[in-house]
Amino acid sequence: MPIEARVEQLERTLQNQSLVELLTQLQALQQEVQRLQGMVEEQGHVLEGVKNRQRDLYLDIDRRMGNLERQGVAGGGQGALNASAPPAVPVTPALAEAADPAQEQALYQEAFTHLKEARYEQAIAAFKDYLGQYPNGKFLDNAHYWLGESYYATRQFDPARQHFGKVEANRDSAKRADAMLKLGYSHYEIKEWEQARALFEALITQYPGTTAERLAKKRLQDMTQAGH
Numbered sequence: 488m489p490i491e492a493r494v495e496q497l498e499r500t501l502q503n504q505s506l507v508e509l510l511t512q513l514q515a516l517q518q519e520v521q522r523l524q525g526m527v528e529e530q531g532h533v534l535e536g537v538k539n540r541q542r543d544l545y546l547d548i549d550r551r552m553g554n555l556e557r558q559g560v561a562g563g564g565q566g567a568l569n570a571s572a573p574p575a576v577p578v579t580p581a582l583a584e585a586a587d588p589a590q591e592q593a594l595y596q597e598a599f600t601h602l603k604e605a606r607y608e609q610a611i612a613a614f615k616d617y618l619g620q621y622p623n624g625k626f627l628d629n630a631h632y633w634l635g636e637s638y639y640a641t642r643q644f645d646p647a648r649q650h651f652g653k654v655e656a657n658r659d660s661a662k663r664a665d666a667m668l669k670l671g672y673s674h675y676e677i678k679e680w681e682q683a684r685a686l687f688e689a690l691i692t693q694y695p696g697t698t699a700e701r702l703a704k705k706r707l708q709d710m711t712q713a714g715h
Contacts, residue, residue, distance in 0.1 A: 591617075591620075591621050594613070594621075598614040598630070610637040628661070632650070635670075636669065639669060644676050644677050647673045655686075664690060667694075667699065668687075
């Protein structure tokens with residue numbers, strides 16, 4: 488076989504080998520893309536599950552807190568309510584109209600729906616709107632607490648502390664233990680160790696046997712191990 492023919496045959500062979508290698512690389516890339524797509528889909532499914540669990544948890548917490556508040560009112564009796572209640576303030580027709588229970592609950596539920604769907608900025612605006620319209624409303628403590636949670640979720644710890652603090656100041660609130668915990672967490676996040684520790688220790692003393700107490704103990708242990 489002439490040298491020219493042998494060279495041409497060799498070139499064709501090399502070209503074919505290069506094409507095979509390129510095809511192999513392409514197939515490998517396609518497999519990697521498919522693998523990554525599978526991972527993205529899996530992570531998306533996991534994230535959706537987390538969001539669903541978060542929404543269910545918010546709903547469960549709010550339901551339980553509502554039950555506790557109703558039990559507290561029922562257990563206190565009318566005499567206890569009268570003894571601790573401030574003097575009655577005459578309600579003007581304008582205030583009575585504004586305090587429509589159905590409208591108040593709808594506004595609160597709208598804000599809470601934003602929160603459970605992780606639409607935190609909308610939740611913040613809606614809870615602030617509720618508090619502006621109903622400064623002494625039926626869901627006052629709930630609104631302050633969940634507004635604090637909305638700020639906390641977006642790492643706005645100063646306003647979070649303000650609203651958790653309003654609930655913590657009400658010793659009769661069914662949300663007080665949880666507010667103390669999250670107030671302590673907020674101080675912790677901005678490295679105010681002494682304030683955080685004081686809140687956790689007070690919570691442990693005042694609310695033994697609660698989930699909030701258990702979480703406060705755990706955070707105190709973490710702080711001690713970290714030298715805080």
